[in-house]
Amino acid sequence: MARKTKEEAERTRQQIIHAARQVFHECGVSRTSLEHIAKAAGVTRGAVYWHFANKAELFFAMQEQASTPLMARLDDLLLVEGSTDPLQGIEQALKEFFRTLDEHPEIRQTFETMASRCEYVDEFAPVQVEVNKPAMDFLDKVEIAYRRAQERGVLRAGLEPHAIALDTWAFACGLFHHLLAGCPEVDWRQQVPDMIAAHIALRR
Secondary structure (H helix, E strand, O other): OHHHHHHHHHHHHHHHHHHHHHHHHHHOOOOOOHHHHHHHHOOOHHHHHHHOOOHHHHHHHHHHHHHHHHHHHHHHHHOOOOOOOHHHHHHHHHHHHHHHHHHOHHHHHHHHHHHHOOOOOHHHHHHHHHHHHHHHHHHHHHHHHHHHHHHOOOOOOOOOHHHHHHHHHHHHHHHHHHHHOOOOOHHHHHOHHHHHHHHHHOOO
8 A cells, every 4th residue: 555655646746747847838937836737737736735845846856857867868878988989979969869859849848948938036046056957067078078089089189178078068059949949940950960960070
């Protein structure tokens, strides 16, 4: 019975996170109340509070659910021990990120909410630090991969790993924000893998 209760509680928690993602995306975070989320989830307001102390905590749970598994996959591609071509790992990680956004609507919806449907003020001011943390961690790991590429002699001479890691990070952020803005150019979106390949080729 205890196990069943625990499983039911987890199902309810996931229901609430799913509903929050939908309502945050549709209405914007600042215009969404926990009552709205409870109604969308088909649970009581008390059930929401039982799982989450406030809206910021629920928002962070939504963000973590989308970003944690994704960043783990990117880490596996970026930081392959003993790789003879770390540049290939950077290229694969970037392609995997954008492929995931394209093929998984719920993850894309979460990133759209974080990027354009939330004002990071008042109770959400501390949340911004946590929301930005995966992106900053990614920057650090890209720099590590470029340093490994330099050590293995596959990075073009004269390039400094920290500087080109910032450049790759800015390149990825530009693609990310343009894609999430709902650019209508379907052909442009389909060219993202080739754009990433060209970006990395400039480093060889």
